[in-house]
Amino acid sequence: xxxxxxxxxxxxxxxxxxxxxxxxxxxxxxxxxxxxxxxxxxxxxxxxxxxxxxxxxxxxxxxxxxxxxxxxxxxxxxxxxxxxxxxxxxxxxxxxxxxxxxxxxxxxxxxxxxxxxxxxxxxxxxxxxxxxxxxxxxxxxxxxxxxxxxxxxxxxxxxxxxxxxxxxxxxxxxxxxxxxxxxxxxxxxxxxxxxxxxxxxxxxxxxxxxxxxxxxxxxxxxxxxxxxxxxxxxxxxxxxxxxxxxxxxxxxxxxxxxxxxxxxxxxxxxxxxxxxxxxxxxxxxxxxxxxxxxxxxxxxxxxxxxxxxxxxxxxxxxxxxxxxxxxxxxxxxxxxxxxxxxxxxxxxxxxxxxxxxxxxxxxxxxxxxxxxxxxxxxxxxxxxxxxxxxxxxxxxxxxxxxxxxxxxxxxxxxxxxxxxxxxx
Numbered sequence: 559x560x561x562x563x564x565x566x567x568x569x570x571x572x573x574x575x576x577x578x579x580x581x582x583x584x585x586x587x588x589x590x591x592x593x594x595x596x597x598x599x600x601x602x603x604x605x606x607x608x609x610x611x612x613x614x615x616x617x618x619x620x621x622x623x624x625x626x627x628x629x630x631x632x633x634x635x636x637x638x639x640x641x642x643x644x645x646x647x648x649x650x651x652x653x654x655x656x657x658x659x660x661x662x663x664x665x666x667x668x669x670x671x672x673x674x675x676x677x678x679x680x681x682x683x684x685x686x687x688x689x690x691x692x693x694x695x696x697x698x699x700x701x702x703x704x705x706x707x708x709x710x711x712x713x714x715x716x717x718x719x720x721x722x723x724x725x726x727x728x729x730x731x732x733x734x735x736x737x738x739x740x741x742x743x744x745x746x747x748x749x750x751x752x753x754x755x756x757x758x759x760x761x762x763x764x765x766x767x768x769x770x771x772x773x774x775x776x777x778x779x780x781x782x783x784x785x786x787x788x789x790x791x792x793x794x795x796x797x798x799x800x801x802x803x804x805x806x807x808x809x810x811x812x813x814x815x816x817x818x819x820x821x822x823x824x825x826x827x828x829x830x831x832x833x834x835x836x837x838x839x840x841x842x843x844x845x846x847x848x849x850x851x852x853x854x855x856x857x858x859x860x861x862x863x864x865x866x867x868x869x870x871x872x873x874x875x876x877x878x879x880x881x882x883x884x885x886x887x888x889x890x891x892x893x894x895x896x897x898x899x900x901x902x903x904x905x906x907x908x909x910x911x912x913x914x915x916x917x918x919x920x921x922x923x924x925x926x927x928x929x930x931x932x933x934x935x936x937x938x939x940x941x942x943x944x945x946x947x948x949x950x951x952x953x954x955x956x957x958x959x960x961x962x963x964x965x966x967x968x969x970x971x972x973x974x975x976x977x978x979x980x981x982x
Contacts (some may be wrong), residue, residue, distance in 0.1 A: 607976025613958035763846030873936025
């Protein structure tokens with residue numbers, strides 16, 4: 559019996575090591591004709607006199623593209639883990655965004671629907687499919703938040719032509735389907751991933767290389783002695799069966815040591831003095847994008863500066879960074895600086911930037927819509943529901959960030975020259 563117990567324990571330890579290692583071994587890179595990005599150094603065998611440079615997005619000039627300007631929306635409009643896609647069949651941009659909802663219409667936040675011919679000027683047609691308390695028309699189509707939406711013309715079931723990963727405050731991370739993107743039906747009676755103590759953000763994108771759906775649920779995880787917001791990853795080949803979520807973005811020493819520099823940028827917006835006993839980095843959510851040879855993520859980096867007095871929450875800015883994966887399991891973050899430049903203090907996106915669930919290809923560009931806020935996570939409006947109309951002071955709206963295709967990072971040499979050799 560003692561021998562069998564020892565064997566069982568050894569086998570369990572072996573399984574734990576296997577699970578820890580996780581990702582599949584890759585010996586040879588099959589480059590084919592795919593663009594091989596230089597976001598990480600996995601494909602670099604050797605280099606001399608070469609610097610690797612991150613290229614932040616270009617933000618659409620002027621004011622944000624979408625603001626809360628309808629009576630049912632409430633005080634803000636946000637693409638926070640929402641979706642913009644270009645419908646190839648109908649030749650129109652479609653947006654699923656969220657708003658807190660005016661209390662004359664809704665008791666809680668809702669997902670709304672907008673359309674555009676060029677992706678810049680947006681209409682909010684009164685096509686709402688959920689009932690308003692006052693019976694008036696609106697454009698709200700679901701009583702959920704964080705709507706990651708996909709149009710799947712290849713699905714033989716017309717009722718599943720549209721698919722959504724979303725968050726319901728009472729039920730957790732869910733999947734829904736729809737024939738038209740407006741009338742949604744819950745897929746099954748269970749969440750796609752287990753509920754945790756922090757379960758208010760989820761996003762998803764589809765990997766063009768494998769066809770798999772990739773979900774990024776937020777979970778609390780012990781990191782350096784504290785429970786921190788952490789982003790996990792779960793994938794599905796069919797939108798029905800999802801694998802066990804595993805950690806994707808977890809704060810490390812490098813993140814924490816950069817906290818003070820990120821806090822300093824928004825010093826004028828903070829609501830409480832710095833507290834070095836709680837200052838740290840966490841991950842709030844992430845957008846995704848499928849490039850030819852890899853997957854890219856846009857993790858939202860939350861820098862905690864202090865606790866919010868009287869509440870179990872924290873103050874601090876949120877910025878969007880960039881990450882890369884070649885197997886949808888392991889993610890590297892070689893650059894720890896904003897990939898969407900934060901606005902100056904006082905601008906509409908100077909305090910927090912959080913992205914849509916997925917970036918899209920438009921011509922020779924990559925478009926990523928984002929939610930900008932002119933305040934930090936500890937702003938009084940977020941914790942005082944009895945406050946007057948906050949719009950004169952606080953703003954959350956939707957903007958657009960773009961890159962030329964494949965130009966997230968570059969390898970640069972000085973005028974004297976340099977060289978770079980890839981792996982075979």
